[in-house]
Amino acid sequence: MEGILPINKPTGMTSHDVVYKLRKILHTKKIGHAGTLDPNVDGVLPIAIGKATKSIEFLQEAGKIYTGFVTLGFATATEDLDGEIVDEIPILKPFTTDEIDQAMKTLVGDIIQIPPMYSAVKVNGRRLYDYARAGETVERPHRQATIYEFKRMSxxxxxxxxxxxxxxxxxxxxxGTYIRTLAVDLGAKLGVASVMSQLTRQASGGFNLAESHTIDAVAQQMHVEGTIDEWLFPIDRAVAQYSAVDVPDAVWERIKHGIGLPADQYPQKDEKIVVKHDGEVKSVFAWSSEKEQYRPYRTFKNE
Incomplete structure (x- = not known):
């Protein structure tokens, strides 16, 4: 069994819970997820199976689309509805749609975020949520994120x-964008406390909800058909953001043993490219300034 299976994760489950259940349903241990979803968030969670687990980092590089709700007037320790209320600023005069829209526009583009204390980011080898649960504080790293679009939908x-x-x-x-923090930052722009009150991931890793399956549906498919092969997407989808070259037999025979692509035939175009042979994705090569050629970066298949 090999490929990518987009799952529609329900609320109340961790991403690890999804992997644990699928290992039992699919009777295979080689499974990983691309992009953690908090337990109270539902939506698309790409799952890589078999050799496709080598594509997880590429699935994570793709952008994500979320829909949800922001509530203005109070804030919590977790920046969502799971945490205790830590600040309340009653909204005495409702904001106009124009005021909200203008504040949202200021958060579009490259921004700096400080991850919430209740997050999986590691500081000095410990997860931030471990510090938070122990009642400890620690300086949190600043992270850059890009907001391509942030708009009001109601x-x-x-x-x-x-x-x-x-x-x-x-x-x-x-x-790497924290939507909880984006909701809090929006409140700060408006001068009030705020919280992310609901969130659904609509797309991740190049997959959307329409392409995703529930865990129950996967279990039913395995029970009835004994396979989910027709539901699995090839590794191609994970690396679709890169340009690709299909190398002839002579070049393939050389590079499958770890030799770089001939620079005169394949000059630099991008930092990374996909290498195919006979139309099949074989690996991802990265440009080496030192060697002045594309060198193997991640190999999926050598045969």
């Missing part, structure tokens, strides 16, 4: 009882 709804305001959004972002 009219803001004001709750006069809780004195909060909520609205739906869509965000298209680079890898």
């Amino acid at each position: 009219r803001p709804v004001y709750d006069a009882v809780t004195q909060t305001q909520s609205f739906a959004f869509e965000a298209k972002v680079s890898k």
Whole structure:
């Protein structure tokens, strides 16, 4: 069994839970996920199986699309609804759609984020959430993220009882972006506390929800058909963002033993390229300035 299986992860499960269940359902240990989803977030989780696990880093490089809700008026320790409330600033005068839209526009582009304490980022060998659960504080690293699009998707709804305001959004972002933090940063732009109150990942690794399957559906397919081969995508999808070259037999015989591509035939175009032989993806090569040629970076198949 080999390929990429996009899963529609339900809320209440960790990404590790998904991998654990699939190992039992598919009767194989060589499974990994591309891009952690918090337990309270549902949506697309690309799963790599067999030799396709070598493609995980490329799946993670692709951008992601999210939809969800931001609530203005209070903040939590986890930046979502799972944590205790740590700040409340009642919304006495609801923001206009124009005020919200203008604030969202200021967060589009290259930005710097500070990961939330309740996150899997490692500092001095420990996860930030381990520090948080122990009641310890630590200086968090600053990380660059790119927000390609951040827009409001519904009219803001004001709750006069809780004195909060909520609205739906869509965000298209680079890898490593914390949407929880984006919601908090939006509140800061407006001068109030805020929280991400719901989140769904619509696309990741080049896959969308329409292409994804639930864990129950995978279990049913295995029970009825004994295979999910028709649901698996080839490694090609994981490296679709790179340009590709299809090498002839003579070149393939050389490079499959670890020799670089001839620079005179394959001059530098990009930092990385996909190498195919007979139309099949074999490996990813990266440009070496030292060798002045494309060198093997990640090999999927040598036969």
